Amino acid sequence: MISRSTRRIHALRSSAAFALPAAIEETFARESEELRWLAAVILGGEQHVEECIVDAIRLAEVGEYVFREWLRRWAQRATVRAALEKVRPEILSSAQIHARPSHDSGVPALAVAEKRALRSIAIERIQAECDPFERAALVLHGYLGFSAQDCALLLGGQRSAILPACASALSKVFKRIPLVESASEDLLAWKKS
Numbered sequence: 001m002i003s004r005s006t007r008r009i010h011a012l013r014s015s016a017a018f019a020l021p022a023a024i025e026e027t028f029a030r031e032s033e034e035l036r037w038l039a040a041v042i043l044g045g046e047q048h049v050e051e052c053i054v055d056a057i058r059l060a061e062v063g064e065y066v067f068r069e070w071l072r073r074w075a076q077r078a079t080v081r082a083a084l085e086k087v088r089p090e091i092l093s094s095a096q097i098h099a100r101p102s103h104d105s106g107v108p109a110l111a112v113a114e115k116r117a118l119r120s121i122a123i124e125r126i127q128a129e130c131d132p133f134e135r136a137a138l139v140l141h142g143y144l145g146f147s148a149q150d151c152a153l154l155l156g157g158q159r160s161a162i163l164p165a166c167a168s169a170l171s172k173v174f175k176r177i178p179l180v181e182s183a184s185e186d187l188l189a190w191k192k193s
Helices: 004-013 021-030 032-043 049-062 068-098 112-120 123-129 132-143 148-155 159-174 185-192
Strands: none
Touching: 021 032, 021 049, 021 068, 032 049, 032 068, 032 123, 032 132, 049 068, 068 132, 068 148, 112 132, 123 132, 123 159, 132 148, 132 159, 148 159
């Protein structure tokens, strides 16, 4: 006999609020350029990007239910998680460099124009300029807007190391290109300091 709560769960999962496989495939196809960029920056190259995308899609196939409205963000998180698993040892070893107390008031979140500018920078350049921990902090905190606490949990590092790593990555990456005119006031003020 099926319990009342089990029937309720089955009804919820089959409701229109949850993304169906076709919507998941459509989202991955529509967002493929950004998802590939996220994975490539974390991995430090394009070698295993396709595997990360496939792993993220598998998560959806296994039955991790996602609300339709959250699908784009979920696809980003799943892709980032798959990429992090592939470079976890490198991230942990470079995290030790950044494990120092931070008195920084914080790195501002990137505005849309700054995200566009960041995505226009060659992945090879980001790989050459930043270590694995900085790349991960840049993607998670700077680009996706995760909190320092969430980043630390995902990366296995200290919360106090996230902001300095992100700030270091931003200063290394943006040192040779001018910030776009529509850059946020916060980032321009931070860049000058």
